[in-house]
Amino acid sequence: MHLPERCNFTQLFLVICLCFFSLVSFSTFWHLQRKNSYSWWWTISVKNTSGPPKHEHTTPSVSSIRNKDGGMWTVNSIGRLGNQMGEYATLYALAKLNGHQAYILPAMHRYLAPIFKLTLPMIPSELVGKIPWRNYGLHDWMSEEYRHIQGKYVRLSGYPCSYTFYHHIRHEILQEFAFHDYIKEDANRYLLQIRGQRKTVTYIGVHVRRGDYVHVMPNIWKGVVADKNYLDKAMNYFREKYHDAVFVVVSNGMAWCKENMDASRGDVYFAGDGQESSPGRDFALIAHCNHTIMTIGTFGIWAGYLVGGETIYLANYTLPDSPFLKVFKPSAAFLPEWIGIPADLSPLLPKS
Structure with missing residues (x-):
């Protein structure tokens, strides 16, 4: 290898050491950031790959929702098809009514996404347990207090299936359940x-x-x-x-x-x-x-x-x-x- 006349071996050695030190420092910093899982999950962009073939359902960047300060609302995923649809529609309507972003759990996504062209993003399964949820129980019809639910990270529960939750946005619900x-x-x-x-x-x-x-x-x-x-x-x-x-x-x-x-x-x-x-x-x-x-x-x-x-x-x-x-x-x-x-x-x- 031919070196330029103005470069000597001492200078070359110092350059190599500096590059090595920078690489080690960056690697250590990245590892520490990843280890802090509670803050790390807010900054990643997640792409869902568990949807039905030829109907990929992509979750947008969670950090973009965080930046809008909209929080994350979800609902339990229990029961069969009719129950799952009722839970989805109720989450969609109540989150919108209270000014928050709605997300669905992986179990609900697995049940409904192969059938319908859903638009609500999915929470990755590895992150569900890391979110500080406030559990909020619902009965099976709309009540006035549901217009004023407090909390950025709310997990609705129950078996809601009543048009009184979502009939005012019927056209949107019909679009959510487009086959x-x-x-x-x-x-x-x-x-x-x-x-x-x-x-x-x-x-x-x-x-x-x-x-x-x-x-x-x-x-x-x-x-x-x-x-x-x-x-x-x-x-x-x-x-x-x-x-x-x-x-x-x-x-x-x-x-x-x-x-x-x-x-x-x-x-x-x-x-x-x-x-x-x-x-x-x-x-x-x-x-x-x-x-x-x-x-x-x-x-x-x-x-x-x-x-x-x-x-x-x-x-x-x-x-x-x-x-x-x-x-x-x-x-x-x-x-x-x-x-x-x-x-x-x-x-x-x-x-x-």
């Missing part, structure tokens, strides 16, 4: 298939909730699930109103549906696979219909809310002294324009 394109295409493909050679079709989505509710409702909540008589009345309402009505049935008790629903006219299609492990497809099918028949449960409530057509629901399905009415307010669950058909409570009454 991914491949799900819409699958649902529309099925609906087109059952249309066949008909010139016009009015699709009625029917959700029949059974499963655990068959035992839970009478034994715990002093209530009933929908019976054959209710479904006949609801379906006949649409048959009389729309000459081209067809019924798209999804249920977690499909065998019962096939035995008890009148399909003799050729206008009933048992569309779902009856598996609770794949609720997204069932939900998409009835959410792409024109009108809704629901029985009980948040799954059916959300279907009616997203469809926006006429919705028939099972009304008064508990005894007046049911403990269920302490946690559930029918007037806050079913929109005023929806049509209620009273349930038959005779199975709950003492035998004479």
Whole structure:
């Protein structure tokens, strides 16, 4: 190696030492900053990679939210699809109402992101436990105090699923629950298939909730699930109103549906696979219909809310002294324009 005449080995040695010392100092400083995890997490930019294939959901820089002094609000992720949607929508509405940034937990992201084009960012799982949350419990309908929740780092809890939280921003909630394109295409493909050679079709989505509710409702909540008589009345309402009505049935008790629903006219299609492990497809099918028949449960409530057509629901399905009415307010669950058909409570009454 040929060195310039003005450079000697002593100068070269000093330059090498200086570079080495700078490198070690920078490495030590970076390590100490990373070790201080409580302050470090505010400064990183996190990219989520746990979303569904071809539908990447990217979390913006947490530091950018911190700089706006908006704090971070989230909500518990419990229950199945209808509950998760209710929790998401309530978080979205209450955080906005109180002027804070909403984030969802990883569990909620895993449940909803494969189905919907969500916009709320996700909190990385390794950071959830490092945030100084203030836990705030909610009941199942909007109250005035929820307009004035204090705290920058609030974690809402409960099973909220009431339009009273978010109906004032309905258009935004509908956008949050926009289906991914491949799900819409699958649902529309099925609906087109059952249309066949008909010139016009009015699709009625029917959700029949059974499963655990068959035992839970009478034994715990002093209530009933929908019976054959209710479904006949609801379906006949649409048959009389729309000459081209067809019924798209999804249920977690499909065998019962096939035995008890009148399909003799050729206008009933048992569309779902009856598996609770794949609720997204069932939900998409009835959410792409024109009108809704629901029985009980948040799954059916959300279907009616997203469809926006006429919705028939099972009304008064508990005894007046049911403990269920302490946690559930029918007037806050079913929109005023929806049509209620009273349930038959005779199975709950003492035998004479």
